[in-house]
Amino acid sequence: MHDSLKRIYWNALSGPHRAFSLGNPAVRRYSPGFAPLVGMPDPDNLDLDALKAISRVGEQLFVPGWSKPPGPGWRIEFEATLHQMIWSGPPPRSGATTDEFRLGSEHVSQALNLMDLTQPGPFGPRTLELGEYVGIFEGPTLIAMAGERMFNGTLREISGVCTHPDYRGQGLARRLVSTLIDRALRRQEIPFLHVLSTNQPALDLYHRMGFQNVQAILMRVISRARD
Numbered sequence: 001m002h003d004s005l006k007r008i009y010w011n012a013l014s015g016p017h018r019a020f021s022l023g024n025p026a027v028r029r030y031s032p033g034f035a036p037l038v039g040m041p042d043p044d045n046l047d048l049d050a051l052k053a054i055s056r057v058g059e060q061l062f063v064p065g066w067s068k069p070p071g072p073g074w075r076i077e078f079e080a081t082l083h084q085m086i087w088s089g090p091p092p093r094s095g096a097t098t099d100e101f102r103l104g105s106e107h108v109s110q111a112l113n114l115m116d117l118t119q120p121g122p123f124g125p126r127t128l129e130l131g132e133y134v135g136i137f138e139g140p141t142l143i144a145m146a147g148e149r150m151f152n153g154t155l156r157e158i159s160g161v162c163t164h165p166d167y168r169g170q171g172l173a174r175r176l177v178s179t180l181i182d183r184a185l186r187r188q189e190i191p192f193l194h195v196l197s198t199n200q201p202a203l204d205l206y207h208r209m210g211f212q213n214v215q216a217i218l219m220r221v222i223s224r225a226r227d
Helices: 002-006 008-014 048-052 105-118 172-186 200-209
Strands: 021-023 028-030 061-064 074-087 100-102 133-138 141-152 155-163 190-196 211-224
Touching: 002 008, 002 074, 002 211, 008 021, 008 028, 008 141, 074 172, 074 200, 100 172, 105 133, 105 141, 105 155, 133 172, 141 172, 155 172, 172 190, 172 200, 190 200, 190 211, 200 211
Parallel strands: 155 190
Antiparallel strands: 021 028, 061 211, 074 190, 074 211, 100 133, 133 141, 141 155
16 A cells, blocks of 8 residues: 555556556656646656656656655755555545536536645645545635545545635535545545645644554655756
């Protein structure tokens, strides 16, 4: 299971999400319009020449697991430690409520506004196409959301979890995550997620919900300079 999670980026990009990606046998990434996540067959090794062929100058790319020096023409913009957590609890007690809505193309602008406000991680205007996203509205304003991003085999990622700052403390994110867990379990899938090591409140919440730490991985944001 550890290896499957470590390779989940490559397995998703070269498998179920291949139509949403571009690349070659050495490296793949989500196409422009999605979150710029990168996957390699061996997470410890990145073919920078192959990545150069599918990236733009100055574009920030999220590369998991790779810790070697970037080499000439590339720079590290940011790096952090992500905890990969997997569901190990019983089924959630409650399912969806009447104020939860499935998000579609008509909700892209609201989703992007909430993402810009809360900054939970990389998100593009086409990300809602990758899985089921659910949200809660207050009038026309999307105040909380969560969704499904990468998957392969029985593993299904919960991602994009965020709540408008004015509505935190009401358990909205927990409700939405519970809805997605319930639906994944009904499909006989195993939910997992990524959490920044510095986000202790989120780590504590997910532990209480029934997730357990599997491993920590390095996440780098890199970009290339003009030749």
